[in-house]
Amino acid sequence: MKKLLLSLSILLGTSYLASAQLIPNAQFGLKAGVNLSSFSTNSTFSSDKRAGYLGGVYARIGGLGFNFQPELYVTGKNLTIKDGTNENKAKFTSLDVPLLLGTKVGAFGFGGRFYAGPLVSFNINEDQSLGQGLSDAVTFKDYKKQNFAAVVGAGVDIRDFSVDLRYEAGLTKQKYNDGNSSIRVSLFTLSVAYKLFSL
Template sequence: MKKFTLIAAFIFGVTHFASAQLIPNFQFGAKAGVNLSSFSFSNNNFDGANRAGYLGGFWARVGGLGFHFQPELYLTGKNVKIEQEVGGVTAVNNVKFTSIDVPLLVGTKVGAFGFGGRFYTGPLISFKINDDQSFGNAVGNAVTLTDVKNQNFAWQLGAGVDIRDLSIDLRYEYGLTKQTYNEGNSKARINLFNLTLAYKIFSM
């Protein structure tokens, strides 16, 4: 919680300073939504089924001259099911991650008078809070994640629609950090889609 508070204070301070000193527009709001996570594996011996998760947190936006910078801070739950056939038996590992995610996005907007569309992209850093792995079939450690890193990096690409104080966003997140599994012999990336509803609390 202390780390979450420090990150939130830093992002709010930087964006508020930029809006007050350099850029004529500043907005701040809250958001919540769902995600669909999956693993992309380095070999074909495993299957990663998509599973739904959640996210919720805050966003800020500073911009002018047709462009904006949008840092965000939210809590994310990511769920993935990993399966492997071993001797005619399907080994299953249900993996749940909880993390604090910080996207740093750059984008542009089309439209006016509170209506329009936005397009943006940028890096994301994820701070793992915890992970939980539960096994449907105990077939050794074949589908165990052996090195779930505390900090992970990804790249986001997405678009959104603004309707007055509400925004609907759809994004794709490509994992840049590789996780190890199968006793360290293979690698996997976490990729996901997320759909969120955001509300603008205030602007200046």
């Protein structure tokens, strides 16, 4: 009898672990976090890292052991640029759209995720409002004027909460100082997400 119960428990546990990874599912939620900006220039300027923020929404669609995670959030990127004794502060605000592909390990509401993918960043400034940035993101308007990055990261899921740590490597340069200078932005991001519902 004990062997039968043990065999049944192993069979059910294995079946659950397999189905948790293979059965298609989807979830939607909110996320917020902080970033630490790292700026690379090809000039004699040096740059200090400063904290920024992000806040928005995410979706995760999974099945067959993989998941696709598109996100949409507003992010603020800050820096201090030093040129000898002079010190200037610059701020970038953008609407970011990462499109991440990854895999997950674990079950029973707990697990780890690994992912990578591209990110497109739509600038929001005095000439472009959040609504205009959102419109550009949906229609992919003027994509040549936007900034692109590559994202790699890992996350931990604990029931309805997720904690993510990622690195965003800037691929294009962003203009600052009235368009007279440009820099490539890279970020370390730590965020917390809350699942609102799942299907």
